[in-house]
Structure formats: C-alpha cells, structure tokens
Amino acid sequence: MNIIELIQNKFPDLVVSTHDQCGDQTVVIRKEGIVTLAKFLKYDPELDFNMLTDLTCVDYLKMNQEPRFEMVYHFYSLTKNHRLRVKALVEEKSPEVDTLCELWPIANWFEREVWDMFGIRFKNHPNLKRILLYEEFVGHPLRKDYPYDKRQPIIGPKN
Amino acid sequence: MENEYTPLTTSDDALDSQSMLINMGPAHPAMHGVIRLILKLDGEQVMDAEVEIGYLHRAFEKSAEQGNYLQVVPYTDRLNYVSPLINNFGYVCAVEKLMGLQVTERADYIRVIMSEISRVCDHLTCIAATTMELGAFTAFLYFMKAREFLYELVEMVTGARLTISYARVGGVKADLPDGFKEKTLSALKETRKTLKELDLLMTRNRIFVDRLAGVGIISKEDAIAYGITGPFLRATGVDYDVRKAEPYHVYDRIDFDIPVGSNGDSYDRYLVRMEEMQQSMRIIEQALAQMKPGPVCVSPSAKEIPGAEMVDEAKMGKTKGLMELGAVVDPTLEGTGKEHQKLIYPSGTPNEKKVMLPAKENTYGNIEGLMNHFKLIMIGHGMAPPKGEAYFPVEGGTGELGFYVVSDGTDRPYRVRVRPPCFPTMAAFHKIIKGGMVADVIATFGTVNMIAGELDR
Structure with missing residues (x-):
C-alpha cells in the first residue's frame, strides 16, 4: 500500500509535495491541515499510526528556502510496522501551528522543546513554556540566526 | 487534556487538606543530580507531580551544526554515556542512509557485537542503580563487577571506556584486536555467572519484589500514546523492538527473542532487562561465530607491512608503491583499519563516497595519504552527502534512538536531531508516580533508566 498516494487522494488540496528520498515516505503539507491529517493517520484502520515517534523543526534560513520553517513529524505504526514523515510549512511571519497534544500526550513535551529552540508557538497547547532552557533566556538558539558563541547569564529557578 | 496541566500552588484550603509542595532534586542523590521533581504530597502520598528537565543541556544539536560530519561522532559519545557505541552507530547509520552507502559485512557484525556489549552495560548500570537506591549496595557491586568485564572489552577494541568515538561513516575506526573472540567468550561466561548469582540474590528477594511489584504501573495504551519504547514499553506487553521490526546492521541474520512483560x-x-541481557549475549555469540575476516570499512584491500617499517621507508624517500601497501599497527592506533591503506578512493568511485580518513601511517608517511586526509578535514572539502534528509532509528539501551539528519549538500550537517529514548518516558513520569508513595518515586525512577546526557542533550 502506498501511503503517499492514499494521503494525496484523500487530501488533494492539503498536500504541497511528496517524496520518498532514502526510502523515507514524506508528505509536505500546509500547516493548517496538520490536525486533520494527524487525526486521519491515527484513526484510519488501514494506516493506524498509533505512535508519534518524533516531532521537531528545521530552520531553512541558510538554505534560502521559503517558507522559513518546517515542522517535522515522524509517525510510526506498531501494528502495521510502517513509518511516515509529515512536514508542515510554517512562515516566519506567523510562527504558529496547531498542537497535537489532544491526539498524543507526548506532543506536549516535544512541542515545548520546539518552542524553546525555534520559537514556534502552538495553538491550544496546555503549558507552552521552555523545557530545556530557563524562562529568562532570550532568543531561540536553534534558529540559524542565533550565533553559536553567544553567551547569556544563567538565571536559576525563582522558587 | 485541558486539565492535564495546572500550576502547582498551595491553595487557600492547603491547611485543611494538609498538602505540601516538595522539591525532589536536582541535588537529590537518587535524581542523579539532573532532574527536578516538584511533588505535591498529602502525607506520604503523591497527589500531583511536575518534572523539570534541562539541567544537563549542552546544546548538542547546535554544536553538531558547526563542524563537519565526522566531528559530530565525539558529541554522540556523550548522549547516552552508558552505551556510547549505540549512539555512535545510530548517527553514522543516519549519515550512511543519506549518502546511500553500504558498509562492509564485517563492519556490520562488529557494530552488532559492540552494540550488544553496550546494551548489556546499559542494563547492568540501570538495574545496579535501582538496587542501590533501594538499599541493596552489595548487589550494586556485583553488577559493577559484571559490567567491568564488558568495559574491558570496550577498552580493548576502542582504546577508551567512555568517550570511544569508534564509529566512522563507512565502517568502524579499527578492526577487532587479536584475541578478542576468546576474551569476549570468557567475559560472557563471567557475566553469566555473575548474573546468575544476582538472579538468586534479587529476583525472588522478598524486600526487592515488594518494593518493585505493583509500583510505577503504566498501561499499554498510555505507553504507546506517550511514544515510550524499549524495555519500558515491552514491560507492558508490546513486543516492539527496532532490531526485529526494522532490522538494521545484520540483526536479520541472528536468532534472538524479545522478552515482554505483562503488568x-x-x-x-x-x-x-534481565532477560534482554541474556538475549544480547546470545546475539554476541552468534555474531562472533558468523563473522568472517574482511575489510572493516568501505575500501579496497592491500598488502600489509608493519607500520613502523612503512614510516621508515617513507622517511628515506622510498615512497614508490607505498600507497599500495597497508600498515599493521596497534589496534588503538589504527587510523581506519588494516584493509584500507591503498588510498581509499580508487578511480571510478563516485565523489560522495569519499568518506573514510586514511590510516595515520599514510597521513604521516606519504604525500598521497596526507592530501587525502587534508581533503577530508579541510572546511568545505570534506564528505558531503547529497541534499536531503534521513531518519534512522536504532534500538538504544532505553528504547528507540533516532537520528534525523538534514543535509544542504555541503560538508556540514545542516541539522542533526536526536530522538532521545528516555524523553517520552520522562514526559509520562508525572502520570506514572501520581497516586503512589513518595518512596516509590525512587524505585520507579530507577527503572526508567533516565540518562540525562541524552534527555537534555
């Protein structure tokens, strides 16, 4: 079964492009449809993607790619033993994506990490605060325009 | 889901309900110095909890973007510092997948053997820490003794115990040393003996069982929803193991079982974990029996002479035909392996396959080797995978360890993302300990096998 074709036929106006480079099936979509697609992936009995393996982001500033950010979701199905990568395009002007917390609770921490490192906001996230860095940290270090050697004072927790 | 997070404060009726906020960690010995749990207690019972991580954040992903592809390998040693070999192999496999590179059979077998040795070390350390935190210090020393046999093997092969940096894109740093097979078999024998003693000491020990059984329960559905993998997921009864589900290296040629729990x-x-160690040792024995001599990295074979002789000849100016020869050196000094001195890139090899550094004797001994080395090390000249992305999962000690590498076509990784296996477990931890006793937090935390190096990166 070709997962890419199935998704393309189901959501023709959502899918921007697809590829299966290195054998990883990938679907690039508009960010508005991420919750719709994720719901379909999770509850469709044919696909049955019951695990959100990884969620991250890539900043394409240095590669001059438009739009600047791409959210990268890796799904895995324990029952069907297949994987899928979904990438959602995010513009620099409005770095905001819908949360997947309601579908997979693990998205809570993964999305906090993306907010911490890339400054992308998640709509309806229950607890969107920094996870690896401290609240007083200025900037989002994994963005390509954040200098590698920049120093900031470490401020410990207040309570 | 909206109710899942509520800020932890002592409310107005705190005095009535006698609830109390307490910090466990980051300076608590059982929290390994790097985790802060904020517990809301009612007497001894945990009413609610919040986990705070990030105390060991070292910007791994940012650092990985600064150097070239090979310079990331030492950073991966420090991710899961109990089983650094698996991290090494996970990362280089992701880069190899991106380049479409097939490593040699012997390299694959070496990777399997070293991964499994690491896995046993990982499990031993995890259980050892758990038993010690529950007060069984004798058992801890037994586990450390068993681990020592395996660490000696790691040291013998890589030259280091922890910061091993043994993997290379395209193979491994050096071949296994002489006498490795015999030493491994005797080490496994000793480990089995120690594990049997420990089994008698711990598995039916009334105190130990009472502290662990029925504590820190997570349901199968919750574990899947939280993306938990590894022994933690398998203990709930799901037989998911990356080595079986998507065999990498040569795991598909080896016969082993996946132990699963039920509660x-x-x-x-x-x-x-105890059973997985037995399976890992089975894998090591089979791999040792199956593997054949051959090159340990992508390269043609060459005639061998002692390394010192080669250097002497080069010093005297006798460089003719030197690049056709291989040098025999001490395994820990070997640049890339015995089979691989004839300057790695025979004509006709595609450009992007230029991956292995020449052996040190070649780099120091002849101009071809030096140029070769130079071309791989200099910024802007090194190995450059084609533009694209690849995700490669391996079975780490704690679960699925995934590396997602994005290349922009230059010699530096554009983005390296690690999917740390204990991150999902820690995300679910507040749920696991809720409703239990405060003393059980320690027992549960021990079995998570939280490794801060990969959790915080």
Missing part, C-alpha cells in the same frame, strides 16, 4: 510495573521492567 507494566517496575518489577516487570527489571525482569525484561
């Missing part, structure tokens, strides 16, 4: 409690996780 998803701390005791099941202990049993799963």
Whole structure:
C-alpha cells in the first residue's frame, strides 16, 4: 500500500509535495491541515499510526528556502510496522501551528522543546513554556540566526 | 487534556487538606543530580507531580551544526554515556542512509557485537542503580563487577571506556584486536555467572519484589500514546523492538527473542532487562561465530607491512608503491583499519563516497595519504552527502534512538536531531508516580533508566 498516494487522494488540496528520498515516505503539507491529517493517520484502520515517534523543526534560513520553517513529524505504526514523515510549512511571519497534544500526550513535551529552540508557538497547547532552557533566556538558539558563541547569564529557578 | 496541566500552588484550603509542595532534586542523590521533581504530597502520598528537565543541556544539536560530519561522532559519545557505541552507530547509520552507502559485512557484525556489549552495560548500570537506591549496595557491586568485564572489552577494541568515538561513516575506526573472540567468550561466561548469582540474590528477594511489584504501573495504551519504547514499553506487553521490526546492521541474520512483560510495573521492567541481557549475549555469540575476516570499512584491500617499517621507508624517500601497501599497527592506533591503506578512493568511485580518513601511517608517511586526509578535514572539502534528509532509528539501551539528519549538500550537517529514548518516558513520569508513595518515586525512577546526557542533550 502506498501511503503517499492514499494521503494525496484523500487530501488533494492539503498536500504541497511528496517524496520518498532514502526510502523515507514524506508528505509536505500546509500547516493548517496538520490536525486533520494527524487525526486521519491515527484513526484510519488501514494506516493506524498509533505512535508519534518524533516531532521537531528545521530552520531553512541558510538554505534560502521559503517558507522559513518546517515542522517535522515522524509517525510510526506498531501494528502495521510502517513509518511516515509529515512536514508542515510554517512562515516566519506567523510562527504558529496547531498542537497535537489532544491526539498524543507526548506532543506536549516535544512541542515545548520546539518552542524553546525555534520559537514556534502552538495553538491550544496546555503549558507552552521552555523545557530545556530557563524562562529568562532570550532568543531561540536553534534558529540559524542565533550565533553559536553567544553567551547569556544563567538565571536559576525563582522558587 | 485541558486539565492535564495546572500550576502547582498551595491553595487557600492547603491547611485543611494538609498538602505540601516538595522539591525532589536536582541535588537529590537518587535524581542523579539532573532532574527536578516538584511533588505535591498529602502525607506520604503523591497527589500531583511536575518534572523539570534541562539541567544537563549542552546544546548538542547546535554544536553538531558547526563542524563537519565526522566531528559530530565525539558529541554522540556523550548522549547516552552508558552505551556510547549505540549512539555512535545510530548517527553514522543516519549519515550512511543519506549518502546511500553500504558498509562492509564485517563492519556490520562488529557494530552488532559492540552494540550488544553496550546494551548489556546499559542494563547492568540501570538495574545496579535501582538496587542501590533501594538499599541493596552489595548487589550494586556485583553488577559493577559484571559490567567491568564488558568495559574491558570496550577498552580493548576502542582504546577508551567512555568517550570511544569508534564509529566512522563507512565502517568502524579499527578492526577487532587479536584475541578478542576468546576474551569476549570468557567475559560472557563471567557475566553469566555473575548474573546468575544476582538472579538468586534479587529476583525472588522478598524486600526487592515488594518494593518493585505493583509500583510505577503504566498501561499499554498510555505507553504507546506517550511514544515510550524499549524495555519500558515491552514491560507492558508490546513486543516492539527496532532490531526485529526494522532490522538494521545484520540483526536479520541472528536468532534472538524479545522478552515482554505483562503488568507494566517496575518489577516487570527489571525482569525484561534481565532477560534482554541474556538475549544480547546470545546475539554476541552468534555474531562472533558468523563473522568472517574482511575489510572493516568501505575500501579496497592491500598488502600489509608493519607500520613502523612503512614510516621508515617513507622517511628515506622510498615512497614508490607505498600507497599500495597497508600498515599493521596497534589496534588503538589504527587510523581506519588494516584493509584500507591503498588510498581509499580508487578511480571510478563516485565523489560522495569519499568518506573514510586514511590510516595515520599514510597521513604521516606519504604525500598521497596526507592530501587525502587534508581533503577530508579541510572546511568545505570534506564528505558531503547529497541534499536531503534521513531518519534512522536504532534500538538504544532505553528504547528507540533516532537520528534525523538534514543535509544542504555541503560538508556540514545542516541539522542533526536526536530522538532521545528516555524523553517520552520522562514526559509520562508525572502520570506514572501520581497516586503512589513518595518512596516509590525512587524505585520507579530507577527503572526508567533516565540518562540525562541524552534527555537534555
């Protein structure tokens, strides 16, 4: 079964492009449809993607790619033993994506990490605060325009 | 879901309900110095909890973007510092997948053997820490003794115990040393003996069982929803193991079982780990029996002479035909392996396959080797995978360890993302300990096998 074709036929106006480079099936979509697609992936009995393996982001500033950010979701199905990568395009002007917390609770921490490192906001996230860095940290270090050697004072927790 | 997070404060009726906020960690010995749990207690019972991580954040992903592809390998040693070999192999496999590179059979077998040695070390350390935190210090020393046999093997092969940096894109740093097979078999024998003693000491020990059984339970559905993998998931009864589900290296040629639990409690996780160590040792024995001599990295074979002789000849100016020869050196000094001195890139090899550094004797001994080395090390000249992305999962000590590498076509990784296996477990931890006793937090936390190096990166 070709997962890419199935998704393309189901959501023709959502899918921007697809590829299966290195054998990883990938679907690039508009960010508005991420919750719709994720719901379909999770509850469709044919696909049955019951695990959100990884969620991250890539900043394409240095590669001059438009739009600047791409959210990268890796799904895995324990029952069907297949994987899928979904990438959602995010513009620099409005770095905001819908949360997947309601579908997979693990998205809570993964999305906090993306907010911490890339400054992308998640709509309806229950607890969107920094996870690896401290609240007083200025900037989002994994963005390509954040200098590698920049120093900031470490401020410990207040309570 | 909206109710899942509520800020932890002592409310107005705190005095009535006698609830109390307490910090466990980051300076608590059982929290390994790097985790802060904020517990809301009612007497001894945990009413609610919040986990705070990030105390060991070292910007791994940012650092990985600064150097070239090979310079990331030492950073991966420090991710899961109990089983650094698996991290090494996970990362280089992701880069190899991106380049479409097929490593040699012997390299694959070496990777399997070293991964499994690391896995046993990982499980031993995890259970050892758990038992020690529960007060069984004698058992801890037994586990450390068993681990020492395996660490000696790691040291013998890589030249280091922890910061090993043994993997290379395209193979491994050096071949296994002489006498490795015999030493491994005797080390496995000793480990088995120690494990049997420990089994008698711990598995039916009334105090130990009482502390672990029925504690820290997570349901199968919750574990899947939280993306938990590894022994933690298998203890709930799901037989997911990356080595079986998507065999990499040569795991598909090896016969082994995946132990699963049924209750998803701390005791099941202990049993799963104990059995997995036996399976890992089975894998090592089979791999040792199956593997054949051959090159350990992508390269043609060459005639061998002692390394010192080669250097002497080069010093005297006798460089003719030197690049056709291989040098025999001490395994820990070997640049890339015995089979691989004839300057790695025979004509006709595609450009992007230029991956292996020449052996040190070649780099220091002849101009071709030096140029070769130079071309791979200089910024802007090194190995450059084609533009694209690849995700490669391996079975780490704690679960699925994934590396997602994005290349922009230059010699530096554009983005390296690690999917740390204990991150999902820690995300679910507040749920696991809720409703239990405060003393059980320690027992449960031990069986998570939280490794801060990969959790915080």
